[in-house]
Amino acid sequence: MIGAAFVSLDGVMQAPGGPDEDRSGSFDLGGWLFPYFDEAGGRRIDALFSAPFDLLLGRRTYDIFAAYWPFVEGEDAGLGARFDRAAKYVVTRGAQPLAWENSHRLTSLDALAEVKRGEGPDLIIQGSSTLYPQLLTAGLIDRLILMTFPVVLGAGKRLFGDGTPPRSMRMVEHEVTPRGVVVATYEPDGAVEPGDFGAGLAPSPAELERRARIAAGTW
Template identity: 40%
Template structure:
């Protein structure tokens, strides 16, 4: 995985070569000066390794090797006891492009709760795909999102679903998915396989166990407490799909780590909105955006304090 890094005031630049969150980062490191008009000169290759210790802490080790042949046999090693270690981490956090460090500096034994939504420009998320998916409030615009799909947005959907380790769903979304994905066509198996086989957690006060869809578990008790426990007792990505009422509750509990939104160039004027209207300000930070061929915007946000 290759990703450029942004330079800082000191003129240093880096280039990510390999990325394995919580385990290892390999990157080239160099400097840009007034005599380097053609761009950065990467003079060393560094490997940042994360190792979990027996006491539950994480040891960080930095190894760098000079790329110049004259110094190839002179590796330097620093660990988290080194006086310069904090500076190295701070600089890497500044340099890495698209907010990677902010997304991946969480401890590896915590699930990351990610919300993925299709949304109109005026914030409506109700019934985006299926006919009569959600007609509450007399909503008559079901299926409004399908016309805005293209290869780019579909690839993003596949990536989000297939990289998630588990899913968190509200009652209505769960019922729609449970009726469809176990009987999905051969063409839909890229999405159907992970959705059918991986753990699914359902937030509902009306459903009862056993739930019919394989590997589905009903959350019990207080929602905030249940989801916090989920986040603290696993790792990887916990993906919320749709489920706008659930998302509002998670926001009120400050449990959302990332939003992946597809914002369609459409105003509906009515329908359920994604975000709560409780008067509370919740600053977000944009870490990635892309325009699709249909005029939609793919945007990823994290809480500004992350």
């Protein structure tokens, strides 16, 4: 399972493609990706979707995709056709219709894990910020491809929101595009292993006083 996401420097992934993509939470900076997108970024996306794939989507991302990709024309029509052919697995407990062809409802992570154990192509996650904490907790993400854009948004849905578990990641590939987009690929690398640069050194009197204030709740 591959998570592929567009994110800002402060981790926001909401509505990268256009102003009306997702205005929930009064988010008014939709389309923030556009000024930084270049040919190098386009090649990375083409490479991601060049091999057979299925899609994993949260319900809201599914609604966004289903209202756009089946109807897209021009230079993106080819990708739209690939999305049409791919199986779309939608994680939702709702009963709303999933009218886009080849769409499948998943009501639990156990059902998703069963799909992942099958013999189909890679599952690629698009959008769907609410899924990442759950998928990391369940150990279902095998690879994470982040395209980090040089912009700070200050608010919006974040890739690693509430409930994200601590995890170490290992970078296996990276590239910086001409417009400053950092494309980095990560794989899970176990638990977080904290260290201490001051290990073996006796704390100073000032440090002991600081710790006392922390304990007293006055720091």
